[in-house]
Amino acid sequence: MNESPVIELSGVCTRFGSQTIHCDLDLQVAAGQIVGLLGGSGSGKTTLLREMLGLLRPSAGRVRLFGVDLDDPDLLIQRTVRRRLGMLFQHGALFSALSVFDNIAFPLRELRCLDEDWIRRLVHLKLAMVELETAHGKLMPAELSGGMVKRVALARALALEPELLLLDEPTAGLDPDRSQNFVELVGSLQQALGLTVLMVTHDLNTLAGLATHVAVLAEQRIIAFGPKDQVMTVDHPFVTGFFGADRRKLL
Amino acid sequence: MNAIPCLRVEPGRVVLTGSWTLATMLPHLADLQNRLAVPLPAGEHWDLSGLTRLDSAAAVLLWRTWGNAWPEALEIGELHRQVLGRAADLPREMPAAVKHAFHPLESVGRLLLKAAHNLRGVIALFGQVLLDLAYLFRHPADFPRKEFAANVYKAGAQALPVSALVGFLIGVTISYLSALQLKSFGADLFIVNILGIAIIRELGPVLVAVLVAGRSGSAMTAQIGVMRVTEEIDALSTMGISRSIRVVLPKILGLTAAMPLLVLWISAVALLGGMLAAMLQLDLSLNYFIENLPRAVPVANLFIGLGKGLCFGLVIAVVACHFGLRVKPNTESLSANTTSAVVTAITMVILVDAVFAIFTRQIGVPQL
Ligand SMILES: Nc1ncnc2c1ncn2[C@@H]1O[C@H](COP(=O)(O)OP(=O)(O)OP(=O)(O)O)[C@@H](O)[C@H]1O
Ligand SMILES: [Mg+2]
Numbered sequence: 001m002n003e004s005p006v007i008e009l010s011g012v013c014t015r016f017g018s019q020t021i022h023c024d025l026d027l028q029v030a031a032g033q034i035v036g037l038l039g040g041s042g043s044g045k046t047t048l049l050r051e052m053l054g055l056l057r058p059s060a061g062r063v064r065l066f067g068v069d070l071d072d073p074d075l076l077i078q079r080t081v082r083r084r085l086g087m088l089f090q091h092g093a094l095f096s097a098l099s100v101f102d103n104i105a106f107p108l109r110e111l112r113c114l115d116e117d118w119i120r121r122l123v124h125l126k127l128a129m130v131e132l133e134t135a136h137g138k139l140m141p142a143e144l145s146g147g148m149v150k151r152v153a154l155a156r157a158l159a160l161e162p163e164l165l166l167l168d169e170p171t172a173g174l175d176p177d178r179s180q181n182f183v184e185l186v187g188s189l190q191q192a193l194g195l196t197v198l199m200v201t202h203d204l205n206t207l208a209g210l211a212t213h214v215a216v217l218a219e220q221r222i223i224a225f226g227p228k229d230q231v232m233t234v235d236h237p238f239v240t241g242f243f244g245a246d247r248r249k250l251l
Numbered sequence: 252m253n254a255i256p257c258l259r260v261e262p263g264r265v266v267l268t269g270s271w272t273l274a275t276m277l278p279h280l281a282d283l284q285n286r287l288a289v290p291l292p293a294g295e296h297w298d299l300s301g302l303t304r305l306d307s308a309a310a311v312l313l314w315r316t317w318g319n320a321w322p323e324a325l326e327i328g329e330l331h332r333q334v335l336g337r338a339a340d341l342p343r344e345m346p347a348a349v350k351h352a353f354h355p356l357e358s359v360g361r362l363l364l365k366a367a368h369n370l371r372g373v374i375a376l377f378g379q380v381l382l383d384l385a386y387l388f389r390h391p392a393d394f395p396r397k398e399f400a401a402n403v404y405k406a407g408a409q410a411l412p413v414s415a416l417v418g419f420l421i422g423v424t425i426s427y428l429s430a431l432q433l434k435s436f437g438a439d440l441f442i443v444n445i446l447g448i449a450i451i452r453e454l455g456p457v458l459v460a461v462l463v464a465g466r467s468g469s470a471m472t473a474q475i476g477v478m479r480v481t482e483e484i485d486a487l488s489t490m491g492i493s494r495s496i497r498v499v500l501p502k503i504l505g506l507t508a509a510m511p512l513l514v515l516w517i518s519a520v521a522l523l524g525g526m527l528a529a530m531l532q533l534d535l536s537l538n539y540f541i542e543n544l545p546r547a548v549p550v551a552n553l554f555i556g557l558g559k560g561l562c563f564g565l566v567i568a569v570v571a572c573h574f575g576l577r578v579k580p581n582t583e584s585l586s587a588n589t590t591s592a593v594v595t596a597i598t599m600v601i602l603v604d605a606v607f608a609i610f611t612r613q614i615g616v617p618q619l
Contacts, residue, residue, distance in 0.1 A: 084274065096480070097583035111273075113280050114308075121311045124341055129307075134342065142580035161273040161306040192330045193272065193304055 004067035005030050006164055006196045007052060012061035014047055021047055023220040025061070029213075031163075034190060034197040036207045036228075038242060039217030045200045046090055048217065049166050052198075053087055054078075065164070086157035090168040090200075092149040094141040100127075100152050101137035107159045126155040129185055131178065146173045154182070158189070167199035171206045183209035204243075216242075255279070256309070258286050268301035271309035287316045299327040310338040369595070373573045380503055380569070383496050395501045402505025406467040407512055414462055418517035421458060422524025425449060430532040439533045443540055444617065446525040447548035452615065455518035456559035457604060459510065460567065464596040468571040471502050472592040475575025476585045499576075503568040510564030511557040518556060551615030559607055563600050570596045 007029040014022040021044040029035050039045045050056040051063055054070040063070045068081050094103050104123045108114055114122075124134060130151035141149065150173055157165060165186070171179040183206055189195055201207055207214070207228075214231040216224040218238045224231045232243055256276050257269040269275070276283060299305070314335065321339065387394050429445050475498060478484045484494050522544075529535045574592035578585050 096581035111277065113277055118308075118311060118315070121315070121338070121341060122308055125307050125311060125338060128341065129337065140581060161308055163274070188330075188333065192334050193306055 004064075006033075006066060007198065008062075008064040008067075009048075009052070010062050010064075012048075012051065012058045012063065014044065014051065014056075015059045020220060022058070025217075025221045027215060027222050027225060029196060029198060031196050032190070032194050033213050034186070034195075034211050035199070035213045035215055035225075036211035037198060037200045037215050037217060038202075038207075038238075039200075040238065043217050044220070045217055046168055049087070049168055049198075049200065052166060053085070054082075083160055084162055085164040085166060086160060086162035088150075088153050088157045088165070088167045088170055090172075092141070092153040094149060094152060094156070096141050098141075099137065100132070100139050100141070100144070103141070103152060104156050104159050107156065111160075122159070123155075126158055129158065130155045131181060147175070147178065150174060151178075161193070163193075163195060165195055165197045165199075167197065167201075169200055169202070171201060171203045176205070179203065179206055180209070182206070186210060254303075256283060258283060260286075264296035264298055266298045266301060268303075270304040271302060272304050272306040273308040275304075276309060276312075284312075287312070295322060296324040297322045297326065299325065299331060302328070302331055305331040305334050307334060307338060310335045314338040369573070372577065373569055376499070376573050376576070377569055379495050380500060383493070383500050387496070387500075393496065395497055398497065398501035399505050399508075402501050403509050405470075406463065406506045407509030410463065410466055410509075410513060411516060413466070414459060414513055414517045415520045417458060417462060418455070418521040419524040421454065422446070422450065422521035422526075423528045425454075425521075426525035426528035427532060430529060434533065439535065440543075442525075442529050442533060442535065443543045444547040446522060446529070447544050448552060448617075450521045450525065451518050451548060451556050452552040453556075453604075455521060456514050456556050456563060457600065458521075459513045459517050459560065460563040460600040461597055463506070463510065463513065463564070464567045464571075464593055464600065467506060468567045468596045469589050469593050471506075471568065471571040472575040472578075472589045473585065475499075475572060476578030476588060479576070479578050480580045480582075480585065482580075499572045502572055503565065506568035507561060507564040510567075511560040514556055514560035547617060549615045549617055555607070555611050555615055559604065562603055562607075566599045566603055567596045570599060 005028045007027065009025060009027040012022050012025040014020070025048070037045055037048070047056065051058050052065065054063070057071075065081050066084060068077055070078075070081075072078060094100075095106065098106065101123055104126055105119050108119045108122060123137065127134065127137060132148065132151055132155070136144075136148070136152075141152070144152065150170065154167075154170060157167070170186075171182055174182065186195075186197060187210060190197060197210075199206075199211070211228055213226060214224070214228050215222050216231060216234070216236070216239055218236070223236055224234045224239065231239065254275055255269050256271045256279065257267065259266040259268070327335070426442065426446055430439075430442060433439050433442055433445075475484075478498070484498070487494050487497065526535075526537055526540045529540065530537060571592045574588040574595070578588045
């Protein structure tokens with residue numbers, strides 16, 4: 001297998017007008033790591049994910065996924081890279097005109113290789129993975145609760161069996177039980193498939209249960225990146241403020 | 252590490268190795284499916300211990316191959332057994348999507364019911380507007396002045412250039428075509444009558460209505476629709492602000508107020524275009540045209556034209572707002588309702604126009 005890091009950001013700068021969000025930001029995530037990305041609200045975490053997906057082009061710097069530059073002009077390469085990743089958007093981004101079932105089946109149908117029975121089984125499997133019932137498949141996105149939207153979005157992100165999962169606040173809006181199940185689900189998928197996961201989260205329990213590594217975004221760059229226990233000892237106002245008294249709980 | 256999914260049939264056992272994931276299977280999918288489809292003797296021994304990766308797509312494939320049951324002898328790592336277990340836990344019978352068969356009679360009935368439903372909705376909305384007006388009459392301070400002015404500006408002032416262009420071109424076209432006919436009869440002077448009556452009484456209002464239905468009607472439906480999709484309408488009502496007074500009423504009043512003015516404007520520009528074309532084609536001086544216009548076209552026609560404008564504006568705005576409020580929170584419904592709003596508004600305008608034609612048939616026709 002190639003050894004290039006799954007995600008490689010080098011010298012990324014982002015500006016919206018005169019407002020600078022990232023400045024000379026570097027990050028490398030290796031295969032098999034589960035990285036929790038921390039940062040204050042409005043510090044540019046979602047923006048960073050959008051840059052990794054190629055939805056937003058950084059003002060300067062390079063973004064590489066699986067060793068492929070996202071600026072590569074070859075459409076075929078671009079598409080293969082995109083098929084290897086799954087994204088869970090902060091607000092779900094479900095297709096509002098399609099039912100839950102069709103939302104999850106959509107990327108599978110786009111492959112044009114799988115038969116309808118196979119797709120149906122896979123969709124129900126994903127629904128079961130995120131603890132939704134078969135009957136929920138018929139609902140439209142507007143008829144779901146906030147937490148259900150999150151779970152359907154996760155099921156859709158998992159549909160193509162991606163090697164890289166980008167999750168934007170996956171457990172926000174879920175009850176503690178569901179969050180715990182989510183942690184177990186992603187954990188077991190990671191073990192079985194060797195997934196790489198990058199997740200933005202503010203939930204200490206998710207972070208403690210799942211993340212192997214932690215990256216901290218503050219002052220417009222990644223101020224700390226490394227294994228969980230190392231980052232927690234970093235002496236920076238944001239880190240100490242974030243973990244605060246819970247530092248023990250995470251170890 | 253062997254990435255390619257590999258299937259080997261040895262005497263008495265089937266050995267799977269490599270990485271069985273959707274991505275790695277895709278290039279060899281047809282081949283793998285063919286080889287798995289070959290019926291194997293019962294009691295076959297499956298050796299999956301050499302697998303490096305197994306994802307749920309592959310698990311479903313295997314489970315289907317095994318006829319929805321565990322094979323009698325299976326060697327597999329614990330992690331991968333869990334993945335297969337998830338596929339095995341699925342209920343055997345999965346409800347297939349229900350397809351509605353097309354039935355002509357049923358669909359006609361459905362269409363009629365929908366039309367009746369919409370008619371009721373439009374009438375209810377109109378009633379609501381009247382009630383709101385009565386309320387505002389008693390509480391004039393609540394009148395949404397800013398929104399009203401904004402709507403008059405958007406639907407009226409901003410439509411001036413495009414309606415002028417369309418009106419001018421239509422005026423030129425009609426004048427040019429009628430001039431050709433009139434010349435051959437030597438009845439050149441009647442161009443004033445033809446243009447005057449046609450444009451002021453009929454074409455001006457209808458042209459504006461079609462333009463405005465496409466321009467402002469669709470915009471109103473889309474705006475109210477998106478406000479529903481993003482729950483802005485709900486946010487308004489939680490603040491104790493009536494959506495009908497703040498959102499719907501200004502649109503309806505604004506368009507109703509702006510339409511007669513637009514009719515006046517487009518009729519004037521169309522007459523100007525017609526006059527210029529007549530001057531070039533028939534050598535009729537502008538002076539002659541303007542002097543004879545009041546004689547050829549009784550002033551009642553102008554009032555009929557303006558009255559039509561008023562009614563058309565009301566109809567377009569009420570229909571647009573009705574469809575906007577019917578939008579369900581999804582993109583498909585938004586586009587369907589915007590389309591319906593424009594189509595219904597134009598149809599209704601032509602219907603109302605016919606009613607006008609019947610009831611005003613004795614008014615304003617010049618006696619020769
Ligand atoms: N399209 C845009 N145009 C201008 N500014 C933007 C745009 N998108 C994001 N921003 C700004 O970039 C900053 C970072 O936004 P971002 O959505 O990445 O925050 P975040 O870290 O995900 O916050 P949260 O935890 O609240 O989701 C914010 O200040 C925001 O105002
Ligand atoms: Mg965010």
